[in-house]
Amino acid sequence: MFMAVIRRLSNRIFVTGLYHVAKDGGIEAKIPERCPRAESDGTCGITKFSTRKRTYGMGYPLWICICSNHNYHFTVYPPGWIPFARNPIVQLTPDGKPIEIVHSDTDSEDASPWSFTMFKAIIAAAAGRLWPEEKQLGVADSLLPVNYQGVARTQKRCIKVFMKTFGLLKNSHHKSRERVCDLLGIEMTTLQNSREKMNTRSRGPPLWQVRGGQGKEILDSLATSANTSDKLLQLMSLA
Numbered sequence: 001m002f003m004a005v006i007r008r009l010s011n012r013i014f015v016t017g018l019y020h021v022a023k024d025g026g027i028e029a030k031i032p033e034r035c036p037r038a039e040s041d042g043t044c045g046i047t048k049f050s051t052r053k054r055t056y057g058m059g060y061p062l063w064i065c066i067c068s069n070h071n072y073h074f075t076v077y078p079p080g081w082i083p084f085a086r087n088p089i090v091q092l093t094p095d096g097k098p099i100e101i102v103h104s105d106t107d108s109e110d111a112s113p114w115s116f117t118m119f120k121a122i123i124a125a126a127a128g129r130l131w132p133e134e135k136q137l138g139v140a141d142s143l144l145p146v147n148y149q150g151v152a153r154t155q156k157r158c159i160k161v162f163m164k165t166f167g168l169l170k171n172s173h174h175k176s177r178e179r180v181c182d183l184l185g186i187e188m189t190t191l192q193n194s195r196e197k198m199n200t201r202s203r204g205p206p207l208w209q210v211r212g213g214q215g216k217e218i219l220d221s222l223a224t225s226a227n228t229s230d231k232l233l234q235l236m237s238l239a
């Protein structure tokens with residue numbers, strides 16, 4: 001039986017559950033067995049309460065469940081997703097399997113399995129593409145397409161967040177890199193070399209592009225699985 005997982009990102013507690021394709025072709029959540037209010041031996045009584053339409057994100061409505069035993073409503077997030085995110089940590093199927101990306105042009109930015117994740121800023125930067133300086137006028141945020149990229153400032157901020165998560169900032173502590181090595185099985189020398197390059201200005205490509213290139217190399221060494229997503233989530237909640 002599937003156990004929904006109760007997760008934590010900073011102070012936020014949320015529930016990850018599996019979704020599957022229903023008989024009518026819609027995508028439905030599996031009702032979790034436990035809600036975040038359940039003590040280790042507490043019994044829950046969970047049913048579907050409603051759905052929440054998303055104008056961007058995973059492309060199907062999220063289920064909101066209610067636990068009548070603990071009088072608690074909660075949203076079920078599909079694998080790879082965290083609350084309020086426009087993109088997943090790792091792109092997975094609704095039931096948590098890796099998505100195989102088939103692309104004829106393997107050099108294309110879209111060919112990377114990370115292109116439609118919250119790390120897409122890295123992939124664009126690695127390809128030497130800086131997002132526009134200014135936002136497209138007259139388009140409300142909620143109406144922007146799924147693959148909306150944001151502005152250059154956002155892209156650079158995303159790269160910084162990546163560097164912080166992986167212990168790659170100039171002032172990042174050695175311990176944060178040890179954690180990355182332990183969790184993701186990346187070699188320490190790989191991280192140290194990347195950190196050196198990511199913080200050294202040169203006559204070559206601009207720093208944001210160098211940072212993107214190093215970040216992409218690290219991402220490309222990871223399996224695009226639910227397991228990786230969990231580990232990245234752990235790193236993000238500690239960063």
Ligand SMILES: [Zn+2]
Nearest residue numbers: 035044067070
């Ligand atoms: Zn409960």
